Amino acid sequence: MGIRPVAISVDSPQESRDLxxxxxxxxxxxxxxxxxxxxxxxxxxAGQGINGHDIARPAEFLLDSSGTVRWRMLxxxxxxxxxxxxxxxxxxxxx
Amino acid sequence: xxxxxxxxxIWTGFVxxxxxxxxxxxxxxxxxxxxxxxxxxxxxxxxxxxLLFIGVRRAFAPDxxxxxxxxxxxxxxxxxxxxxxxxxxxxxxxKWLPASTGxxxxxxxxxxxxxxxxxxxxxxLSELLSSPIKSVPPASTGGPRAxxxxxxxxxxxxx
Numbered sequence: 001m002g003i004r005p006v007a008i009s010v011d012s013p014q015e016s017r018d019l020x021x022x023x024x025x026x027x028x029x030x031x032x033x034x035x036x037x038x039x040x041x042x043x044x045x046a047g048q049g050i051n052g053h054d055i056a057r058p059a060e061f062l063l064d065s066s067g068t069v070r071w072r073m074l075x076x077x078x079x080x081x082x083x084x085x086x087x088x089x090x091x092x093x094x095x
Numbered sequence: 096x097x098x099x100x101x102x103x104x105i106w107t108g109f110v111x112x113x114x115x116x117x118x119x120x121x122x123x124x125x126x127x128x129x130x131x132x133x134x135x136x137x138x139x140x141x142x143x144x145x146l147l148f149i150g151v152r153r154a155f156a157p158d159x160x161x162x163x164x165x166x167x168x169x170x171x172x173x174x175x176x177x178x179x180x181x182x183x184x185x186x187x188x189x190k191w192l193p194a195s196t197g198x199x200x201x202x203x204x205x206x207x208x209x210x211x212x213x214x215x216x217x218x219x220l221s222e223l224l225s226s227p228i229k230s231v232p233p234a235s236t237g238g239p240r241a242x243x244x245x246x247x248x249x250x251x252x253x254x
Binding site: 001002003004005006007008009010011013015016017019020028029030031032036037038040041042043044045046048049055056057058059060061062063064065066067068069070071072074075076077078079080081083087091094 | 124127130131133185186189190192193195196197198199200201202203204205206207208210211212213214215218220221223224228240241242243244245246247248249250251252253
């Protein structure tokens with residue numbers, strides 16, 4: 001497909017490493033404990049983590065090779081996430 | 096005094112409504128088809144409600160003792176509370192999300208960032224956009240190439 005998936009959360013590299021090992025993920029996981037990128041993307045969900053930590057709200061962005069957003073999903077209900085099919089459809093439109 | 100038969104409907108209905116609640120975060124959340132809309136859980140609640148209804152009717156039959164009327168009322172009330180809690184968790188509290196009006200729009204350039212990956216290595220978005228994907232093999236296509244795009248997945252994490 002030629003699309004590089006990148007997962008971003010406030011988890012530490014160690015926590016993400018454990019998750020990747022457990023779930024068998026081989027793509028890039030980035031750690032944003034200080035919410036630098038999460039804040040820049042205006043995705044901070046204040047006080048939702050354990051002990052009232054700030055975390056990211058779920059969101060997906062598909063960027064083309066120039067870094068321009070071509071598709072995005074900001075869910076209105078955190079149980080509802082983008083489906084693989086939605087992302088594949090968006091990725092097909094990228095060529 | 097005649098022996099009263101165990102009112103299994105009321106107890107099954109009660110246990111089932113607790114299961115209907117817990118099975119959403121523990122089981123049905125794993126598949127988008129049962130997660131995006133919790134129809135499986137609502138179906139379980141519907142079955143529980145039917146059992147509770149039958150159970151309460153049984154308990155309020157003239158030949159039942161007063162204790163069974165009390166127990167069935169309490170269990171039915173608790174079940175309704177469990178359903179209310181489920182509706183709150185699945186449909187109300189889950190929508191309390193930030194507006195994110197400043198999030199990059201379609202057509203806008205995604206802001207660059209530099210973060211640490213699982214190998215404790217710093218990675219920037221511009222590198223992710225330009226560095227070749229190694230898992231794309233065939234030499235016939237000219238070997239590893241830069242990705243056609245990058246999918247950024249922000250998630251809540253496990254903290």
